[in-house]
């Protein structure tokens with residue numbers, strides 16, 4: 001489909017996360033990648049398993065950080081509570097190691113968590129915990145070299161974000177270096193529920209689909225099954241975070257799992 | 271301790287001190303660790319500043335504003351009574367006499383001019399003590415721009431006067447209510463705002479910190495302090511000072527005055543609050559777009575600073591200071607709140623100058639180190655005036 005994946009990508013073996021997502025796509029299934037905050041709620045590990053069973057194709061696991069600059073009030077609330085409950089990166093990796101979610105897991109955390117632990121140690125820690133990929137939202141392409149070197153060596157797929165503010169030329173470079181999937185940023189802003197789907201969500205999806213054949217999932221601001229379905233008309237799938245955490249905060253564990261099921265149904269309806 | 275090694279000779283190699291940082295690096299420090307959405311805006315800003323800074327028209331405009339609006343050059347005051355009492359020669363660079371009461375206006379006027387050139391109609395800023403917020407609100411009023419200032423809830427309380435001042439100037443002051451509810455969290459909120467409004471908004475960052483090009487740009491805009499002070503010292507005493515000292519929050523007033531003396535024999539001493547000693551602790555980390563020294567716990571969670579002074583209540587430090595510290599070209603000392611309270615009163619009583627609590631940190635060190643400094647010429651950057659701190663000190667001193 002695209003020539004832009006280039007020679008570097010061609011020589012890089014496709015990782016397990018990307019292989020899984022490509023296989024889902026090949027079956028005509030739209031990708032659902034829910035975000036959950038590690039350490040938020042006593043049963044957060046069971047929630048990962050239940051959300052997987054409710055129809056997730058991969059799960060993004062947020063490791064709480066003290067200064068989450070890309071996160072809006074909902075995710076902030078959950079990560080701050082998790083931190084107060086004593087959730088450390090070590091606690092998260094140990095807990096996840098014992099899980100069998102049945103779908104690939106991807107961490108989402110800020111660079112200082114990796115940097116402080118040591119990049120190699122963090123990458124190996126992910127592998128040991130059975131986590132396939134990593135999203136580091138404050139680590140743009142230009143700064144990503146030291147981490148991706150270690151991640152590649154450990155077999156961890158680093159998912160890069162591609163934003164609406166990026167030029168075509170930049171988006172192409174981001175797609176080329178991204179592993180697992182390409183995370184299209186659906187709006188110019190921070191995470192959080194939105195009543196309306198931003199126009200930028202479908203625009204960025206279209207721009208990315210035109211230049212890469214890696215799976216493209218759009219995240220940020222996608223809040224309802226209908227919105228998810230609308231974006232997935234263009235994209236390969238969606239990442240949903242704040243809306244899921246909001247269900248958990250307001251209505252509890254079962255409602256949260258149920259909501260993920262509704263997102264699945266919305267995507268399947270198309 | 272961080273397991274990720276930081277080698278001072280790493281990165282782009284040793285660029286000449288206080289030159290333009292190659293790829294935004296000061297040795298291994300600095301960089302641009304921002305969300306993808308902001309990368310193009312940082313690149314655009316870098317190009318805009320590089321172009322403007324090479325443009326005589328820009329300099330003429332800025333210099334005009336600095337003199338006719340901000341009141342530059344700021345004077346150099348030789349302290350007589352205090353020099354005698356401490357047994358040294360103390361010179362004060364009087365940034366407290368600038369319009370809006372601190373060095374922050376130097377940076378803000380430059381960034382506001384730049385924002386106008388870039389066609390931005392709105393300024394967003396963080397503030398700790400409120401001095402940078404007041405300066406930004408002032409520039410926004412002057413340029414007819416809209417302005418939002420984020421300030422930690424704790425600081426809104428202890429700097430009520432500056433909050434009112436900003437509102438008087440037409441700015442929208444928004445509380446940062448997460449985390450420590452101080453400067454660190456105000457920066458988070460300002461960055462979140464900027465991520466969402468980047469197309470029409472310029473983030474007017476208040477110190478020599480944050481993602482490239484800010485640490486470099488803010489240093490260049492504060493360089494005027496060092497350039498003036500060097501000449502003023504020559505005029506007054508016919509020599510460079512032996513020691514140049516300044517308080518360090520993010521590090522802008524310090525880097526501004528250091529830049530005038532980095533190529534002299536003067537000893538450069540930055541003074542941090544004991545409760546916010548990022549350099550004193552010496553653990554590198556990444557937050558707010560930069561790699562630098564950072565107070566953090568064993569897992570890399572940023573630790574909240576603790577200082578009597580809202581303007582220094584910050585767990586990080588600008589990356590060029592981390593580099594100067596590693597190189598040994600500058601050293602960094604720590605003072606306690608109690609020492610600062612003493613210094614605040616000392617300068618008020620002996621020289622009739624009420625310093626900002628931030629600036630009083632530098633004096634607190636001079637006062638403590640008087641034996642070491644005996645007979646030497648010490649240039650102290652009096653970064654701001656203490657009017658904003660009077661109510662807080664009234665509570666403390668009773």
Ligand SMILES: Cc1ncc(COP(=O)(O)O)c(C=O)c1O
Nearest residue numbers: 401519520521522523581628654
């Ligand atoms: C008077 C004064 N000095 C110093 C500072 C600290 O900032 P910096 O370290 O960037 O000079 C502040 C910050 O609010 C200030 O108001």
